[in-house]
Amino acid sequence: MKILKIAAILVASSLALLACTEKKADIIDTTIDFPDEYASSKYIEALANESYILDVSLFHDDMLIYNTVAQSGGVIESYSSINGSTSHTFSKGGETYFIDDENKVYFLADTSEDGGLQGGVDYSAAKYIGSGRETLMTGKECDYDEYLCKTGDGEECGVKLYLNDKGELSAIVDYYGDQSIERDVSYFSTEIPEGWLEIPDDYTLVDEDTYFNEYYGR
Structure with missing residues (x-):
């Protein structure tokens, strides 16, 4: 598989953990609020309302991925760097x-092999269950x-939001189950x-074949 397509699949995999946008795109009409007593309230609210931009780094299959991700109104845009190769x-x-x-030019990417947590995380359903301190x-x-x-x-999963001093x-x-992913912000x-x-x-x-035949690597 060509490096460019691999990059698209890896990016889709990391984005799958950020949201289940495709399942909520038609219902993002209301603002979700969380109680102010939680130190992370403004961050879980932004994730729940799917309106933010962030820079993260994460490991995926022994590769270090850097992502800049913006999301709002059911749309996600990402710039990612994987092993020195940048994808958009x-x-x-x-x-x-x-x-x-x-x-x-742009083409529809096949992300059927993304391997992420299926369905993504619905942060709008988040319920606070505790706090702590970890390394x-x-x-x-x-x-x-x-x-x-x-x-x-609809399966149960969890998220921990870590805050600096x-x-x-x-x-x-x-x-989710025995799967987890850490994204450093x-x-x-x-x-x-x-x-x-x-x-x-x-x-x-353009279609994918046209892209790789006429544009890729030129």
Whole structure:
């Protein structure tokens, strides 16, 4: 499989843990609020309302992935770096597109092999269940708030939001059964810059075969 397509699949896998957007895109009409007494309230609210931009890093199949992800109104856009190769994806309505900014073209990516936690995490169903302090894989020791959630398929799962000493989000750990993933956060905001979450009008949609035959590697 070509490196570019592998990158698209890995990005889709990491995004699957961020939300179950394709199952909620038609019902994102109300704002979900959480009690202010939780240190992580503003972060779980942003995740629940699927409106944020963040920079994260994570390990997937022994590869270090850096992601900048923006999400709002059922749309997800991601720039990812995997082993020095950068990829750009755009997801809407359950479909993920791979974007080639150099050639100004994009194609529908096959993410059927994404291998992520099936259905994603529905943070809107989050219920606070406790707090604590733990050491992350990075060696940082942080306080955390833990929430019980549901997957997009209705199965029980959980999330821990880790905060640094300034009260800033430092990591997100989702878990489901014996699966878990730690995403270390270096930036988080609910203010999404202009130009995100849309494919430029001058970009052309092509099919996958056309892309690899006519554009890839040129």
